[in-house]
Amino acid sequence: GQQVQQSPASLVLQEGENAELQCNFSTSLNSMQWFYQRPGGSLVSLFYNPSGTKHSGRLTSTTVIKERRSSLHISSSQTTDSGTYLCALGLHSNYQLIWGSGTKLIIKP
């Protein structure tokens, strides 16, 4: 079965609202990374967060290993936050990243 479940698949919010994106994983974790995907396909690294909570401006990432989940919180969303967000799980057993299917976020003005 799929090792990383990302939700929601899409999210539409009004500017100023908060966004909560989730990744749930079914296997043991080595690392968790969050990316923003630009329209052309290149990736912007947002967080490397194998455990605990990290902050960067309006973004917060929380990984709870025991509960096998990681979240990305965007506070006071802006239209420029619109795009696709990907989580990627790194496994203990090999070098691969297991990717979530992505959340398409649309922030309306």
Place this chain on the structure above:
Amino acid sequence: DTTVKQNPRYKLARVGKPVNLICSQTMNHDTMYWYQKKPNQAPKLLLFYYDKILNREADTFEKFQSSRPNNSFCSLYIGSAGLEYSAMYLCASSRVGLYAEQFFGPGTRLTVL
């Protein structure tokens, strides 16, 4: 400097012609990766080098070659491009260890005509 560089940023190729993409990093990372990214799909790992050892994914084994002449550089080579090779190609690097963050380059957009 935690950047991974890729050249060229855009590449136009003809069907049947070879394509060579270049990646470099100066973080002394022992592992370098190549991914293929198509619209609405997750990045697909094509191959990676751990030090001088090349590991290629089974389903892309015959389609992509790579070389790593030194620790900093890694290339991705397509011997005969097909239309299905049109995609974004992402290079990444990491250090082997318990917590191995992968650092990604900006990508090369390959269009095959």
